[in-house]
Amino acid sequence: MTKYDYLIVGSGLFGATFAFFAHKAGKRCLVIDKRPQLGGNVYCRPTPFPLGEGRGEAIINVHQYGAHIFHTNNKEVWDFVNSLVEFNRYTNCPVANYKGELYNLPFNMNTFCQMWKDVHTPEEALAKIAIQVHEAVEQINARHAEEGFPLLTPAPLGEGWEGALNLEEQALCLVGKDIFEKLIKEYTEKQWGRSCKDLPAFIIKRLPVRFVFDNNYFNNRYQGIPIGGYNVLINKLLEGVDTRTNCDFFKEYKDHWRDIANQLVYTGPLDEYFGYSLGRLDWRTVTFKTRIEDTPNYQGNAVINYTSHNEPYTRVIEHKHFEMFGQAVYDCPKTVVSEEYSTEYKPSMEQYYPVNDDKNNALAEQYRELAEREENVLFGGRLAEYKYYDMAPIIEKVMGLF
Numbered sequence: 196m197t198k199y200d201y202l203i204v205g206s207g208l209f210g211a212t213f214a215f216f217a218h219k220a221g222k223r224c225l226v227i228d229k230r231p232q233l234g235g236n237v238y239c240r241p242t243p244f245p246l247g248e249g250r251g252e253a254i255i256n257v258h259q260y261g262a263h264i265f266h267t268n269n270k271e272v273w274d275f276v277n278s279l280v281e282f283n284r285y286t287n288c289p290v291a292n293y294k295g296e297l298y299n300l301p302f303n304m305n306t307f308c309q310m311w312k313d314v315h316t317p318e319e320a321l322a323k324i325a326i327q328v329h330e331a332v333e334q335i336n337a338r339h340a341e342e343g344f345p346l347l348t349p350a351p352l353g354e355g356w357e358g359a360l361n362l363e364e365q366a367l368c369l370v371g372k373d374i375f376e377k378l379i380k381e382y383t384e385k386q387w388g389r390s391c392k393d394l395p396a397f398i399i400k401r402l403p404v405r406f407v408f409d410n411n412y413f414n415n416r417y418q419g420i421p422i423g424g425y426n427v428l429i430n431k432l433l434e435g436v437d438t439r440t441n442c443d444f445f446k447e448y449k450d451h452w453r454d455i456a457n458q459l460v461y462t463g464p465l466d467e468y469f470g471y472s473l474g475r476l477d478w479r480t481v482t483f484k485t486r487i488e489d490t491p492n493y494q495g496n497a498v499i500n501y502t503s504h505n506e507p508y509t510r511v512i513e514h515k516h517f518e519m520f521g522q523a524v525y526d527c528p529k530t531v532v533s534e535e536y537s538t539e540y541k542p543s544m545e546q547y548y549p550v551n552d553d554k555n556n557a558l559a560e561q562y563r564e565l566a567e568r569e570e571n572v573l574f575g576g577r578l579a580e581y582k583y584y585d586m587a588p589i590i591e592k593v594m595g596l597f
């Protein structure tokens with residue numbers, strides 16, 4: 196049997212990028228994945244629709260494992276991915292639907308003018324928010340004083356408030372009651388399956404608040420979707436590399452991988468590698484209900500967040516809007532939409548977001564200590580590091596290894 200330099204478990208962005216650079220350096224790699232296809236969570240299912248009258252077909256790439264938008268400030272990463280596949284000009288501008296009322300996200304002047312009919316300028320929006328924030332801080336501080344907790348103090352811009360005990364307090368002190376109640380409270384409760392009072396304050400610091408008319412969700416310099424979809428990127432990364440799908444490391448290689456490769460790159464779940472010997476790490480997951488709609492344009496945007504409990508799902512994704520713009524939307528007569536449900540994780544489900552609470556962080560640390568003792572094994576990526584990573588940081592990390 197061929198001796199490889201690397202056996203790479205997992206063909207997601209970590210494994211595929213690793214294989215790309217190793218291959219370029221003249222190393223022999225075998226990439227395996229237990230799924231029926233390559234690409235990990237960025238894999239998209241191509242769904243063809245005939246255009247009629249011999250005009251061929253249009254392909255909608257369905258983001259099967261959740262909507263993926265590439266965004267980064269890192270020019271080196273951006274240049275690298277663009278050297279493999281050109282990216283389109285998709286800019287993420289989600290819209291929130293609260294009981295039928297529509298608001299632009301992230302929180303910006305468009306949102307404020309939609310929320311309050313008497314607000315037209317940044318000064319008016321700031322004043323409105325300042326009044327609500329002041330009220331919230333007073334109420335919370337009164338409660339903290341009574342219950343013996345430290346009083347709130349403002350942290351540097353964008354860092355929220357020091358002393359906020361939970362997400363609800365942090366959000367109320369950042370944007371006030373109206374925005375919290377219509378755009379944060381119920382969405383967050385659906386997403387996390389817990390009250391905002393029982394969630395850590397830091398989660399909400401991620402939401403940008405802007406006093407300009409700018410619906411671009413990300414503050415990054417570069418963003419987009421690969422033209423032709425993420426599968427093109429994965430195929431480019433894996434060009435010339437041996438691959439096997441439907442191949443589970445634990446069933447086929449765990450005990451004798453050293454017979455076929457000198458080193459192992461493992462991107463699967465950290466606890467599974469050690470047979471869950473110290474216990475199982477928790478995850479948060481998402482499930483999708485995907486359907487075809489017989490209309491060219493179902494919701495007019497790729498992402499609509501449903502921010503009230505009226506709907507059980509958190510978001511509806513209309514996949515064509517990631518890659519079709521202008522007339523192309525109407526040239527394709529149908530569309531694919533996915534409702535996204537935040538679901539409690541059970542062992543047979545997809546592992547999406549690590550639960551970085553104290554208990555799980557401590558357990559992951561114990562597993563990391565075991566991992567350090569494994570000879571010639573590199574643990575990398577979101578599952579093996581038990582860490583949430585966006586796509587660009589994963590690529591940056593692998594580039595740093597070479």
Ligand code: FAD
Nearest residue numbers: 205207208209229235236261263264444463576577585586
């Ligand atoms: P993965 O893509 O999960 O790849 C790991 C692979 O290992 C999988 O294919 C799996 O099948 C395989 N594997 C596991 N165990 C075994 C085994 N025993 N044998 C063989 N193969 C195995 N990032 C962004 O930048 N923008 C976004 O908009 C964005 N949206 C996201 C939405 C969701 C719902 C989620 C969960 C993540 C999102 N991300 C986003 C993050 C992005 O998905 C990750 O950065 C990226 O997938 C990490 O790549 P990876 O290779 O570490 O993991």
Ligand code: UDP
Nearest residue numbers: 291378379380382383386398399401402500
């Ligand atoms: N959030 C919210 N309303 C929204 C979108 C997000 O309250 O319409 C909150 C929610 O608590 C979420 C956090 O902001 O957990 C971060 O949201 P983002 O979409 O950036 O992150 P992700 O869903 O990818 O974790």
